[in-house]
Amino acid sequence: MLVDALEWVGSLLGLLGAFLLATHTRVSRYGWLAFLAANLAMIGFAFGINRYGLLLQQAGFMFTSLLGIYRAGFLRVEKRRP
Template structure:
């Protein structure tokens, strides 16, 4: 199967972005809000990985995490500007 991104790349990119997002949030600093976009990108990588490997439980979980990432983005970037 030819694809733009390999399965291994999706897996490791998702893992690294997720860890970086968690690190940024744990700093409790003004840069912490940038953890949410990293989480969102990680979610997309994991969804792609789950679809490619037929890991539907992982896809379901990542859809839920995508909703929490979107909520985090709204809280930190939209509501905090008001």
């Protein structure tokens, strides 16, 4: 069932993201991408089980993940010099 898969994928990606950030290594920044994917999976899961408190929480976590992705340098665009 799709909702079961979303629950497991979201949980495992969340753990992976936490592990990557906790290692404080050069690959740690990829933990934010894992968190974002986990947030999206858990949002789908929350919709699937009609749990809107969980949905709100995951939407909030998604914004913190996007902030982490930005601060890690994934979304920065270098300005070109004329």
